[in-house]
Amino acid sequence: MRRVLIVSDSHGRNDNVQKAIEKAGKIDLMIHLGDVGRDYLQVERMSGVPTYMVAGNNDYGGFLRDMSIIYIESHKVLLTHGHRYGVHFGVDRLRYLALENQCDIAMYGHTHVPFLDEGEDVTILNPGSVSLPRQAGYEKTFMIMEIEDDKITYHLESI
Secondary structure, three states: OOOEEEEOOOOOOOOHHHHHHHHOOOHHHHHHHHOOOOOOHHHHHOOOOOOOEEEOOOOOOOOOOEEEEEEEEOOEEEOOHHHHHHHHHHOOHHHHHHHHHHEEEEEEEOOOOOOEOOOOEEEEOOOOOOOOOOOOOOOEHHHHHHHOOOOOEEEEEEO
């Protein structure tokens, strides 16, 4: 089984990223979907596993891209913060972007609200925020993606 930790919107609160890493347990990969904060290199080192990050609307002067496409097992995954695709108003533009790039999974942040839509063509997800949640209950959240025999399950967790 392959386990992927997905976090977003830590806004420099690396202690909360560390809490998510500790709570997640054994992971094989970490993804940070933007608004990392100033020390994104520290975040990359914290997990001890390969880490992918994209730039959020509050990430300035770094070397992070606005969007990346990676492979996790046989899945082509689009990573973006989402602010350039109007995610506050829905995920249609993000879904089309994923389909245009032949991705079967699209991950985004920005809204600070967890979201999961396991659609027929594209799964779209948002792990919420590990620092500044905005959903009812205001839990600081992250997601674990587990892949076993090409079957994917997603788990929303809180720190």
